[in-house]
Amino acid sequence: MTAAMTHDTVDFDPALDLVLQRDLNAPRHLIWRCWTTPEHLVNWFVPKPHRVTACHLDVRPGGACNTTFDVDGNVMENRGVYLEVVPEERLVFTDTYTEGWKPAAEPFMTAILTFEDLGDGRTRYTAVARHRTPENAKAHADMGFQDGWGTVATQLEAYARGLL
Amino acid sequence: MTAAMTHDTVDFDPALDLVLQRDLNAPRHLIWRCWTTPEHLVNWFVPKPHRVTACHLDVRPGGACNTTFDVDGNVMENRGVYLEVVPEERLVFTDTYTEGWKPAAEPFMTAILTFEDLGDGRTRYTAVARHRTPENAKAHADMGFQDGWGTVATQLEAYARGLL
Numbered sequence: 001m002t003a004a005m006t007h008d009t010v011d012f013d014p015a016l017d018l019v020l021q022r023d024l025n026a027p028r029h030l031i032w033r034c035w036t037t038p039e040h041l042v043n044w045f046v047p048k049p050h051r052v053t054a055c056h057l058d059v060r061p062g063g064a065c066n067t068t069f070d071v072d073g074n075v076m077e078n079r080g081v082y083l084e085v086v087p088e089e090r091l092v093f094t095d096t097y098t099e100g101w102k103p104a105a106e107p108f109m110t111a112i113l114t115f116e117d118l119g120d121g122r123t124r125y126t127a128v129a130r131h132r133t134p135e136n137a138k139a140h141a142d143m144g145f146q147d148g149w150g151t152v153a154t155q156l157e158a159y160a161r162g163l164l
Numbered sequence: 165m166t167a168a169m170t171h172d173t174v175d176f177d178p179a180l181d182l183v184l185q186r187d188l189n190a191p192r193h194l195i196w197r198c199w200t201t202p203e204h205l206v207n208w209f210v211p212k213p214h215r216v217t218a219c220h221l222d223v224r225p226g227g228a229c230n231t232t233f234d235v236d237g238n239v240m241e242n243r244g245v246y247l248e249v250v251p252e253e254r255l256v257f258t259d260t261y262t263e264g265w266k267p268a269a270e271p272f273m274t275a276i277l278t279f280e281d282l283g284d285g286r287t288r289y290t291a292v293a294r295h296r297t298p299e300n301a302k303a304h305a306d307m308g309f310q311d312g313w314g315t316v317a318t319q320l321e322a323y324a325r326g327l328l
Contacts, residue, residue: 061247092226
C-alpha cells in the first residue's frame, strides 16, 4: 500500500493506447486541483462552446467520476469510477465500472494521467487513453482524440493559470 | 479520499452476483492478514488437496493479485489487480485488469469482500463474486461457486485460528 512511488511509468501499447503529452505552463498542484474539483473541472473539460452541465467526483478508488456534457443541445452522460489516485502524480479512471464496482455494459476506455513537476511552475501532463480492443482505439482516434484532448489541455492550462 | 467509512454496503444484483456469507470464529485482523499475505494465503486459498504454487500480492489499488494453482497436475494462472483496499474492512479485486491497468481479454469477475467485526474474536465474512454478464454468473454457479468458496472459507477459518 506504499508502493505508489515505484509506478511513475506507464507501459504503452500502440495498438490499444492513444497518448497526448503536453508541457503546461502552470504548476502541478493547480493542474491536479483542476482535475479533481468539480467547480474547476466544468470550466475546461470539454472543447468550448460545448459545456459540462453536471459533475460528480468522489476522488478515491471506486469513487464516482461522472460528468454530463451538452454538445450542441445533445446531452451526453459519462459515468465511471476512479481506479488509482496518487495526489498530484497520477490519476486513473475508467468507464469499465460505475460506482459500487458495477460493470458497465459497454466499457470504452481507461484514462491514465500522470503529472510531472518540471520546476518553474511548469508541469508535464501525459494522458494515456487505453482501450480494450484495437477497434475501440481506432474509433477513438477517428473521433478526434488528438484534437479534442489537445484543445482541452490548452483550456486546462489557461484556466489553471487563472488560479495563480 | 476519506469516504471509505460510507461504503460498508454492497449493492447486490441477483442476476450478476454470487454471494457467500459466513460468520468465522477468528478475529478480523487475522482474516485480513490471511487474505493479504502470500505466505498465509497459499495455505487455505484453494480446496485441498489442490495447491497454490505461486502467489504475488501487491495490496494497493492497481497492484498485482496473482496466484497459480495446481489442480490435479493442471497449472491454472490467475492474474488480476486490487481495486479497493480498506484495511480489515473491504478488499476488492478483479481479473478485468492485470498490473499496470492492462485490460484483460476475457474478464470474468470482480470479487468484493467485506469483513465485519462481530466481537468475541468472530468475523462476518461476505464474499460477492460479481460478473459482467448473467451468463458468466451462471457459469460460475455451475462451476461450484458455493461449494468451492464455502470449502475455502472453512479452510480460512481453521488456518486463521492456527495463528491465534
